Amino acid sequence: MTTATLASPSKSGASAKAAPVKYRKDRNINWWLTAAVAVLSLTILVPLYFTIVTALKTPAEAGTFALPTSWQWGNFADASAKVNYPKAALNSAIITVVAVVLTLLTNTFVAYAVARNMDKRFFRFLYYFFIAAMFVPFPVVMLPIAKQMGSLHLDNQLGLIILYTVLGLGTNLFIATGFIRSIPVSLEEAARIDGASTWRIFWTIIFPLMSPINATIAILTALWAWNDFLLPLIVLTDQSNQTIPLAQYVFSSQFATNYPMAFSSYLMAMAPILVVYIFAQKWVVGGVMRGAVK
Amino acid sequence: MSNATIGQPASRKAAKSAKRKVSTFSKRKVDPAYYWMAVPAAIIFAFFLYLPFLDGVKYSFTNSQGYGDYKFIGFKNYLALFQDNRVGHAYLFTLLIAIAITVLINVIALFLSVLLNSKIAFKNGFRAIFFVPYTLSVLVIGYVFKYIFMNPLPELGKALGIEWLSTSLLTSEQLSWIPIVFLAVWQGVAYSVLIYLAGLQTIDDEIYEAAALDGVNPWQKFWKITFPLIGPFFTINLVLSMKNALGTFDQVVALTDGGPNSATETVTYLIWKGGLTGGEYAYQTANAVLFFIVLAIIAFIQLRISRSQEQI
Numbered sequence: 158m159t160t161a162t163l164a165s166p167s168k169s170g171a172s173a174k175a176a177p178v179k180y181r182k183d184r185n186i187n188w189w190l191t192a193a194v195a196v197l198s199l200t201i202l203v204p205l206y207f208t209i210v211t212a213l214k215t216p217a218e219a220g221t222f223a224l225p226t227s228w229q230w231g232n233f234a235d236a237s238a239k240v241n242y243p244k245a246a247l248n249s250a251i252i253t254v255v256a257v258v259l260t261l262l263t264n265t266f267v268a269y270a271v272a273r274n275m276d277k278r279f280f281r282f283l284y285y286f287f288i289a290a291m292f293v294p295f296p297v298v299m300l301p302i303a304k305q306m307g308s309l310h311l312d313n314q315l316g317l318i319i320l321y322t323v324l325g326l327g328t329n330l331f332i333a334t335g336f337i338r339s340i341p342v343s344l345e346e347a348a349r350i351d352g353a354s355t356w357r358i359f360w361t362i363i364f365p366l367m368s369p370i371n372a373t374i375a376i377l378t379a380l381w382a383w384n385d386f387l388l389p390l391i392v393l394t395d396q397s398n399q400t401i402p403l404a405q406y407v408f409s410s411q412f413a414t415n416y417p418m419a420f421s422s423y424l425m426a427m428a429p430i431l432v433v434y435i436f437a438q439k440w441v442v443g444g445v446m447r448g449a450v451k
Numbered sequence: 452m453s454n455a456t457i458g459q460p461a462s463r464k465a466a467k468s469a470k471r472k473v474s475t476f477s478k479r480k481v482d483p484a485y486y487w488m489a490v491p492a493a494i495i496f497a498f499f500l501y502l503p504f505l506d507g508v509k510y511s512f513t514n515s516q517g518y519g520d521y522k523f524i525g526f527k528n529y530l531a532l533f534q535d536n537r538v539g540h541a542y543l544f545t546l547l548i549a550i551a552i553t554v555l556i557n558v559i560a561l562f563l564s565v566l567l568n569s570k571i572a573f574k575n576g577f578r579a580i581f582f583v584p585y586t587l588s589v590l591v592i593g594y595v596f597k598y599i600f601m602n603p604l605p606e607l608g609k610a611l612g613i614e615w616l617s618t619s620l621l622t623s624e625q626l627s628w629i630p631i632v633f634l635a636v637w638q639g640v641a642y643s644v645l646i647y648l649a650g651l652q653t654i655d656d657e658i659y660e661a662a663a664l665d666g667v668n669p670w671q672k673f674w675k676i677t678f679p680l681i682g683p684f685f686t687i688n689l690v691l692s693m694k695n696a697l698g699t700f701d702q703v704v705a706l707t708d709g710g711p712n713s714a715t716e717t718v719t720y721l722i723w724k725g726g727l728t729g730g731e732y733a734y735q736t737a738n739a740v741l742f743f744i745v746l747a748i749i750a751f752i753q754l755r756i757s758r759s760q761e762q763i
Contacts, residue, residue: 191571198580208595220602270488276477296719297743300726301503323499355484384588386701402588426591434586438579449649
């Protein structure tokens with residue numbers, strides 16, 4: 158579907174001659190609407206542009222949308238030293254990567270077990286047991302969770318990784334069960350007759366078949382873990398464990414007057430995910446949309 | 452045709468209930484491996500989510516500060532909550548901005564997704580651009596907007612001679628909700644647009660072709676065909692954006708820190724502020740339990756409304 162829409166603008170001209178009139182009319186591009194969408198997209202692009210130009214200015218120049226007169230690349234080094242950016246970026250990267258891998262390796266087989274046994278009372282109960290958590294908003298449990306993580310000495314990266322893996326289970330299960338139930342059971346039965354165990358069937362047959370929905374789960378988990386502020390804020394106690402958003406929060410007051418330096422810090426905080434997104438945008442957008450259609 | 456597509460979820464539900472009537476739950480034997488897959492996860496899940504929840508309920512009846520000795524004081528925390536103006540204001544503020552955010556997100560996202568699904572050039576490029584806000588940390592982009600609201604915007608207001616804009620919105624008790632709602636909408640529209648687009652792509656083009664033959668105008672086309680067909684996606688979006696908006700937190704921390712004069716404190720902000728830094732651990736866990744009850748009621752109402760809509 159996506160490739161079809163992508164190809165339409167370039168193809169429509171070439172195939173116009175051969176195609177019936179009605180088809181050509183359908184593929185007409187409305188340039189007025191395109192212009193309207195382009196203008197609307199400025200609401201997204203202008204703040205990003207403002208962040209970039211401000212990050213490269215001197216404090217005296219900041220505050221306008223003009224390009225800087227002299228590009229202050231040194232702002233990045235100063236901001237990086239002040240926020241201890243490499244350390245925070247490493248922390249965020251470790252937490253995000255491990256949380257995503259652990260989520261994929263665990264949440265998927267839970268979803269598989271539940272999806273394949275929904276006709277049993279116990280597994281139906283488990284389904285609602287996990288899904289119900291989606292309706293317990295995090296603020297409701299955040300104080301006791303902060304306390305519990307502290308008393309378990311999990312007020313660190315490991316604790317955050319565990320929480321991302323566990324707290325995402327409800328949503329991931331919800332996304333994955335529908336998909337798993339669309340996989341024909343006959344595929345498994347053939348392997349079962351050959352003597353494969355349920356675990357083996359899962360890892361060799363089901364897990365690879367789940368890759369589209371695994372991509373969705375990975376994208377949503379990665380965006381959550383990388384950008385999350387509330388969980389690190391209440392769980393982490395040691396400053397050296399800070400994630401990128403938490404580091405921005407802790408140091409936000411220190412930039413009081415030097416806005417360009419603050420903005421280079423913000424830009425560095427956004428840059429890793431923006432760069433990944435630019436290269437993977439089709440994949441990310443497709444993955445998120447797949448999560449919505451079940 | 453349209454009836455067939457709308458009817459799908461309902462017929463699936465009917466099939467499911469029919470199956471259940473034959474035998475409530477099947478009696479076949481389940482491979483123990485399935486239990487090993489699901490039960491440990493359920494225990495860990497309960498340990499990190501339901502146990503803290505119950506722990507919070509317990510502490511809400513004490514005078515604990517989060518550490519040290521405490522004793523049970525019955526419903527005193529709850530009684531105090533109802534007499535606390537700061538708490539009352541936080542609930543009212545949270546509810547009002549949540550409604551504003553939900554309405555704005557859905558109106559804008561519906562409009563944008565129809566635009567993005569129409570015959571425009573660079574479709575995928577625009578779609579990618581409109582999703583960018585969702586990939587950014589709310590806190591960090593919030594700091595960027597804070598500066599925009601503090602400096603360039605008031606100067607613009609002065610230049611244009613607009614009085615309410617010529618001082619920063621963030622410092623006004625009456626208007627500081629605007630930047631918070633703006634930031635939440637700016638970021639939240641991204642996700643809703645994708646869900647609506649996913650919905651719009653499920654609609655068969657032939658329906659529109661048939662409608663075009665009947666001479667349907669664009670307004671009728673949207674309200675009589677498009678909107679009913681993406682109804683389920685509208686419900687999902689409404690529930691999700693409302694849930695997120697009721698938990699508004701990062702936006703407040705980034706933009707106003709609850710000020711000016713506690714005017715922009717949301718319930719989540721108050722629970723965090725009072726509970727973790729203000730020595731009101733037990734009091735704020737009581738607040739969290741109350742918040743849970745309020746949210747459950749809102750969710751119940753939403754469910755009832757969407758159910759009754761589906762029946763029509």
